[in-house]
Amino acid sequence: MADILQGLNNPQKEAVTTVEGPVMVIAGAGSGKTKALTHRIAYMIQEGINPFSIMALTFTNKAAKEMKDRIMKLVDPHAARNVWMGTFHSIFARILRIEAQHLGFTPDFTIYDTDDSKQLINAILKERELDTKAYPAKYILHRISMAKSALYTPEDYCNNFEIQQQDLRANKPLVGEIFKSYNNRLQRANAMDFDDILFYTNVLLRDFPEILYKYQQRFEYILVDEYQDTNYAQYLIIRRIAAMRENICVVGDDAQSIYGFRGANIQNILNFKNDYPEQKLIRLEQNYRSTKTIVNAANSVIDHNKDQIKKKVWSDKEEGELITVLRATSDNEEGTLVANSIFGYKMSRQLNNKDFAILYRTNSQSRSIEEALRKQDIRYRIYGGLSFYDRKEVKDLLAYFRVVINPHDEQALLRIINYPARGIGKTTIERLMVVADERQKGIWDVIASETEPMPNDFNSGTVTKLRNFATMIRSFQTLLDKQNAIELAKHICNTVGIIKVLKEDDTPEGVARVQNIEELLNAIMEFSDKQVDEVTGEQNTVTLNKFMEDVALLTDQDKKDDEDDDYVTLMTIHSAKGLEFPYVYIVGLEENLFPGIQSLSTREDLEEERRLFYVALTRAETKLVLSHAESRYRWGNLTLSEPSRFIEEIDPSLIERTKKASFRGTSSFNEGVNFSNPFSKSFQTTREFQKRTTQSDTPYINKSAQKTESSEKFNSSDFNPASPDEIVEGMIVLHQKFGQGRVEKVEGVGPNKKASVFFDECGTKQLMLKFAKLNILKQ
DNA sequence: GATTGTGCCCTTTTT
């Protein structure tokens, strides 16, 4: 026990040892919040509390996993494993599967992701002949999500005066009706969306006292991480389960509440003391992560917010370096400056790629940064954006699995009924849907029904095709319990012919798709291995079912985390929450981007945006670099931008003032900045750099590369490259960086001539011939 | 019924 408390400061110790009763920990950024939580759980286990009776709710799967790993290092790993630890969604989906029959679902209900929901909405709109412009799926889903998070049923929604007024004002009076159909369809498909998981958990705990009692008994101790980001539905679940014993510990920081847009309610944290008058309030205010400069900068920013619990976050680390602000003329130059800066620091300070993170407001900003990093040969990894599980081919295969497990899953069924093509076309599907609707059943019931025959107006060929499809799905279903996940997955894959179809496409994209399918199969295998490992000795077969339960709630964030790999991290600020890096770059600090244009209308929205900036600042341990561009391409056209107000909100004494542009300046702020600072960059380095960019061509050739076109003559004297006209298919060529390769395809004319070259070392690359310097080795 | 072509949105942020 002594070691568990060792190395903790006093408030942390208090948070760890106050096991009984309601506790709220207000934890400033970097104040050792996770440490307090993990040590608390370890302490509880060591005190003899049954791990099965502890429920710890986190915001992401990743956070849960990390905490579990840390606890396993503190106490008996077997015990640690038994703690109920996970996201709200994963823990309560688990419980809902156990209790599904009470709610009119079966235990293998499907979880619809946003994409499925969107498609379902669009299908409903089509049926009702509503214009998708008047009723954008996104808007409707947002409304529905808000309603569900506030525990409104479709009926509540329609009967609520205020809500109806809002929809009326937005000229969308039918949202409530669409909500009704949407929910009906979900139910018919034996499916829940993300919000339903929380909604139905509440229904379960509200309407079934004996079930509520059961879980109150089981979960004697409740911990909630990131409490500031909980919404009403989550709040009420906690409240209900904790009601009996009130052994509840919530940890959060109001200054880091950044999920208001999806219904998170900051009031939950502010009201904790009303809900639990006996509460003990513990403040963690010492920041162990960052330098004084960084902490003070963050404090000066958050001071501009009106809504906040006043606290004093402080650091007793060194002052540290001032914050650098980079000013670029364009988004591409911003990328270049950031890449150069990283390169400079790496060289001068012996740092690794993984010491750096580049954070941005929106995923779309990653492009220009990526391009620049590639040119500097800096390895990076992007988190978020299109996730692995969002790729089309992955979703297709998963849809097969979904249908096999739950044939009423209509979104999945529609996805695969004619993929790979088996002659079941649009008209057939439309007619099926009509019949299904008449019978108040799903499509599956129509095509698989033994008793009710297919309507006469289907021709016999179509009926055979449908029957064959149904028979195939059924044959998979019989294997569900008999075969383990990976065997069945492979069997489905082969029988259906997905890989065969994909292999017909030998473009780079096609090859990537096959690889993705293989990766998915690997993931299933890994999952199976892990399951066996976890239950020591016990070898329980992992069914596909089991895998699919997990997969719906996985995101990219949770995927492999190769610690040893050396990559610069690129991610949105939202996904960076909870992480820390020595060097942090926050890019795109411009008005209308960060703060975003949509947040400028109300104070609340602007304050959330400011908290987001606060989160970004406080990720840094050693050094912060901010950047903004004066112009930026947004959805195709050039827009001019002012520097963000947030830059000015930082105490100016903490910022290294970049002098107004003097390109020949020989300034020396510090050794690392020579590369990074546009104003200290000598003319020589500029040239040097341009040379690099023109030589090492990548598929990403566009504006920035074109800018350097003027210097091409200057460069080309060094080499003896073939002229673009000479390059034809079948040639063996040599590229400066990619080495030897074979020209597979040439397209375009004149200056736009492009070639696909397969390089032995790095696969196929698209090259713009006017930039790529290729030596012809063999005609 | 499938394949190719065209126009139209779009960009917050995520379980």
Add this chain to the structure above:
DNA sequence: GGGCACAATC
């Protein structure tokens, strides 16, 4: 600058 829904064509 791109992905996706729908339309036109084979």
